[in-house]
Amino acid sequence: MNGVLLQGTAEGERLRLAGTGAWVAENARSLEAQVNAATWRDAAIKRVVIDMGQVDRLDTFGAWLLERLTRSFSARGCETAVTGLKEDFHALMDEVHGVPPERVPGQRRGNSLIDSIASIGESIAAVGGSLGAFVNMLGALIVAFARVLTHPRRFRFTSMVHQLDNVGWRAVPIILLITFLIGAIIAQQGIFHFRKFGADIYVVDMVGILVLREIGVLIVTIMVAGRSGSAYTAELGSMKMREEIDALQTMGFDPTEVLILPRVVALIIGVPILTFLGSMAALYGGGLVCWFYGGISPDIFLQRLKEAIDLSTFEVGMIKAPFMAMVIGVVACVEGMAVKGSSESLGLQTTASVVESIFLVIVLDGFFAIFFASIGM
């Protein structure tokens, strides 16, 4: 498809260039090289004539390259003329001729060292910004909650139930399965290692305390952050992109009250229930493994469990659940509202939502551990 598209013959200070063939997109690559080669002729040339008589096809790619050729000769002070251009191509050349002569801007490239330092600064500022947004959202939620408390009829009960169905009821099977497996794995590992000391029976203590205090609530909240937090962010983000949230605002609704409060309340109700179910499934899984793998019969398991744990072990896990649910809900909504116009930003904010909420849930768990230790629970 390539071949000679532009030929030149120099006579003293005169240069004759003759174009041939199809000056179209498919040939643009070789044409550009030939145009560049023609431009780098010796400086003695004062007059250039470009004969386009043999060019049978011309599109914007070819037209622009012809324009570039004449401009670069004109810029060197040569007299430039184009001859023999077919009638059909005049309008296109006029169009291309109108492109302003100033240098076409290239993509801006900064200093890479400065850029990388700047990006560190930007991400630190972004952490501060998201902390501010978190506190802001928490405040807006509390205000909306207070408003709803004084006017209970304003609460979007239907919306809350719908969200509860999504984040609670529909999550039950997967939560039960995952926690069941985790409980079973903990018990298996415990039996395997404790057996070396002849301390098999303490597996029950380990499973009971670990599951009820820590693992149950952590696994459930991490699952919920991945499953429902991401969904909240994506829902709110796409509503933001399509200006639905602006529409709500102009109709006199408070988006926090209409969209965010029901979602966060649904999580605060749903997560403790899921935590309870998940803990029970984990104990069940642990118990089954103790029975079949460790030879600890269900009677002995239950008796040992009663001695190992008391109500406070269970309470510690359950108290944490609603707080973690609130963190997940608020982070998901903050990130959802931070979505800008592009689909890329929707993806970024959804990722940020899941990563941040899992991180914060674990940090919060650490603070609770210190708190419960100091009050002796």
Add this chain to the structure above:
Amino acid sequence: MAKGNGSRETVIEVRGLAVGFGEHVVLDQIDLDVYRGEILGFVGGSGAGKSVLMRTIIGLLHKRAGTIKVFGVDLAAASDAARHAVERRWGVLFQQGALFSSLTVRENLQFPIREYLKLSQQLLDELSVAKLEMVGLDASALDKFPSELSGGMTKRVALARALALDPEIVFLDEPTSGLDPIGAGDFDALIATLQRTLGLTVFMVTHDLDSLHTVCDRIAVLVDGKVIAAGTMDTMLASTHPWLRAYFHGTRSRAGHLEAMNV
């Protein structure tokens, strides 16, 4: 300008086309010809299936029966390579612009060129500016994201992207919807200019009576899943079909205004 007649080269040939979703038949027994170098305005009531026909021709929807030939190639029977070669020769302007929201205007314009041709970055940048100038924008828009553009600018950038590879046919889905009358008039003039300079064939789905009057060479009318008429504006105005009379002689039409003034 030359009006449609049988002797001109047919670039799109639709015969006996039927399209439906489930029980619902949207298009039935559609016959339509589009000739090289013309601007065809395609009209019909809202929900009549104008966009469905356009999307079927460009291969986004499946047909139930009939044939569609573009440049003489039957798209359903063609090999992948032949179909890609045809796709390379058309450009589509979607109703909402369909610019890639995570790419800048520059990247949007260069994306199709980059995929098909290996050109230097300098030439790509120069061509982006040239294309933007052609659609009436300037280089300052290059590094903006689609979400930062106004409605009219979005349409123009989308048109520039549709024209990126210098296609022979452009499909325009309601190009002037959502623009103010001045902006819509400018856009019509732009399409007419580009059609002349680039020798384009334009398939335009539209509701805009002014566009039909000012830029379209021929008009095809879709009513109840069938093309009931195709011809020049004069043919449309002279027709006695009740739907055509309501459409072209209604109070919102230019002909309607003229008739009202004459009374």
